[in-house]
Amino acid sequence: MFAGLRVNEAGHLEIGGCDTVELAEKYGTPLYVMDETIIRNNCRAYKEAINKYYDGYGMVLYASKAFCTTAICRIMEQEGLGLDVVSGGELYTAIKAGFPTERIYFHGNNKTIDEIRMGIEYNVGRFVVDNETELLNIEKIAAEKNRKVKILFRVKPGIDAHTHQFIKTGQIDSKFGVALENGEAHAFVEKAAGMEHIELVGVHCHIGSQIFELEPFGLAAEVMVNFIAEIRDRFGIQLSELNLGGGVGIKYTEKDSPIEYDRFVETISKTVKRICNTKKLGRIYILMEPGRSIVAPAGITLYRVGNVKDIKGVRKYVSVDGGMSDNPRYALYNAEYTALLANKPDSPKTETVTIAGKCCESGDIIAKDVKMPVTEPGDIVAVLATGAYNYSMAMNYNRIGKPPVVLVKDGKDRLIVRRETYDDIIRHDLIPDDL
Incomplete structure (x- = not known):
């Protein structure tokens, strides 16, 4: 059984102390x-590792693209993390949630003028x-707003991570x-x-x-710290921040063997310390951006079997x-999952089946x-480890409404995203007067 899941006295799958059938x-x-305790524990695991291996001189930025709601x-914010946002919509969600904007890092390969203006106005x-x-x-x-904006810039370190081609981003052929x-x-x-209104900090x-x-994470850290040293020597600019992104894998099936968060942080911390010492760079503030590894293990999706x-x-x-309207990851990546029956999770798995959705595809x-x-x-099918890139990628194909999201903890369930209605689906539709 995956972390946070158990079979209760009724013989049903339980998550966060709540009966999934109920x-x-x-x-x-x-x-x-979503299991709130697992989310918080994962946040703390990263923070504790930074404290342990890097003397706390860094910050964990949650990659909100994995799962972004006001509640998350x-x-x-409560766990002391920063936030990585990649769009005006994610930034707006954080602002409406009361997230401190000074802890927000605004990403994206094609920010619009309006998004840039929004980020500057809200002092990300x-x-x-x-x-x-x-x-x-x-x-x-x-310049128009008479502001000085602090920036990092994104570098392709030339590291080939062994993962799906659509989620490789460090090689030269990348957008x-x-x-x-x-x-x-x-x-x-x-x-x-x-530039007068730009402060390059990392x-x-x-x-x-x-x-x-x-190994890929250690290599990336080595390349980036050496680059920081080269920038100092060549241009006389001392960069003070190094953001090494995220990317730690999680367990979707029994064959997956994820890296321990502690070892991930230890590896990059040792590399950064070693090269900083060799190159006499002083201390560099480290940032990392876990998303999937914080929320994916905390989530499951429940479905009812039709036929x-x-x-x-x-x-x-x-x-x-x-189906693909609430989880397009199989269609995108041939993603693999573990599934079981929530109403009889201990039943032996004696059949080979394909779990199909209801979309016309x-x-x-x-x-x-x-x-x-x-x-x-x-029967109620539970698909495990769906806390990341499921709700975030959900869509209205075939005019199907997006599912609700429930947060569970200590036997208590709380609705954090309501189910979309048919009225929600057509709310932006217009019929011109001349039709």
Whole structure:
């Protein structure tokens, strides 16, 4: 059984002290359920590791793209984390939640003028600048507002993380950041240093997501600290911040072997300390941006089985009342999941089935050829480790409403996102007068 889950006396799957079958009856399905205790414990694990291995000289920034709601922003604020946002919508969510904007780092490879203006007006702590065009736009808007804006800039360190090609971001052929190999990064520093309303304070990199090896993270830290030393020696600029992004993988299936958060922080801390000492750089403030690894293990999604279709000698389909509209990750990445029956979690998994969604797409699959117990219409399917990039990527394809989100802790359930209604789906529709 995954962390935070157990079988209760009724023989049902339990999360955060709450019976999942009862949750399905109370809120309906599909339903996202998030365990608050696991979220908070994961936040604390990262913070404690920074205290242990880097004397607390750093900050954990929650990558809000993984799962962004006002409630989750409030939890991150309470846990003392910063926030990584990548759009005006994520920034607005944080602001409405009362998150302190000085702890917000504003990312994105193509920030609009309005988003840049919004970030400056709300005094975000740092812009993580992706390219020269953005740099020029920030300088112009900051000048108009007579502000001095602190920035990091995103560097592609040339590290090939062993992960899915769509979530690799550190190699030269990437839409993100500026490269070291061709001199882009050096030219960026030179340009930023000459701007009156820009203060260049550090660099950022992110090599990819769902990574299960320590070596790429250590290599990225080594490349980036050496680059900071080179900037000092070549331009006389002492950068004080190093943001090493996120990317730590999590357990979706039994074959996954995630890195311990403690070892991840230890690896990058030792590397940074060693090179800073060798290059006489002094102390560099370290930032990291875990998202998936904080919230994914805390979430499950509950579905109700509608029909079971056994195509003899071909495949057995178990169709549920959700699908790619609430979890497009299989369609995007062939993502794998662990599933079980919430109403009989201890039943032996004797059948190989494909869990299919209700969307009008052949590729609408939740899990393909997975082992499950004998499944019948009305059973409640629980798909595990869905706390990241499920609600965030949910959509209204086929005009299906997005599911609600329930936060559970110590046997108490609280609704943090309500279920979309049909009226919600058509709320922006207009019929012109001449139709």
